[in-house]
Amino acid sequence: AIQPLLEYPNPTLTLQDAHGRGKMIVPPSTFRILMTDNTSGLGDDSGTYQSETQDLSVLDRITTAINVEYMSPDVELKTLLKAVPTIEEELAKTLIKVAGLVRDAFVKGTINQTMAIRALMTWARYTGYMGLQPSFEYTFVSKLDNSVAPYAMECFAQVVPTNQSF
Numbered sequence: 001a002i003q004p005l006l007e008y009p010n011p012t013l014t015l016q017d018a019h020g021r022g023k024m025i026v027p028p029s030t031f032r033i034l035m036t037d038n039t040s041g042l043g044d045d046s047g048t049y050q051s052e053t054q055d056l057s058v059l060d061r062i063t064t065a066i067n068v069e070y071m072s073p074d075v076e077l078k079t080l081l082k083a084v085p086t087i088e089e090e091l092a093k094t095l096i097k098v099a100g101l102v103r104d105a106f107v108k109g110t111i112n113q114t115m116a117i118r119a120l121m122t123w124a125r126y127t128g129y130m131g132l133q134p135s136f137e138y139t140f141v142s143k144l145d146n147s148v149a150p151y152a153m154e155c156f157a158q159v160v161p162t163n164q165s166f
Contacts, residue, residue: 002033002058003057003058003061005027005031005033006033006058006061006062007061008061008063010026011026011027011031012024012025012026012027013025013027035062070103070117071117073093073096073097073100076096076099076117076120077089077092077093077096079117080092080095080096080117080120080121080124083121083124084121084124084125084128086128087124087127087128091124091127091132092124094132094159094160095120095123095124095127096120097159098115098136098155098156098159098160099115099119099120101155101158101159102114102115102140102152102155103115105151105152105155110148110151111144111148111151111152111155112144112145112148113140113143113144115140119139119140122139123135123136123139123140126138126139132160133156133160136152136156137153140152141153
């Protein structure tokens, strides 16, 4: 159980050896536990994150929560250009604009999946040999439920006119 490690001010952990004897371990004062969770421990009824609700005894022992937002478009651009050096800057900006609309749609509940930087990098790599729209459909839209895929394509169409090419 993790709860004893989260006790303040005296965290401990008891481990049993092969003979069933317990040994108490007291971590140093600089010891920290870092946990990540997309649902703040509250679980996810949508099925997006496949998580369970955390026990209140654990949640009560977590002293700090940090919400990490998406990168700003400027930082995301630098990251994308570094990760996929073959992509042109204007094309990268286009992908980031589409991703921003997808994220907005996800927050509103219109689309059931967001587009993280990792998905954006994959799309950027595939764009080089599949083209802009086919790679978007292949790397992102194909993972969506059929009922929301048209909304993702609307996000794409808002940024990329049908006659635009890269």
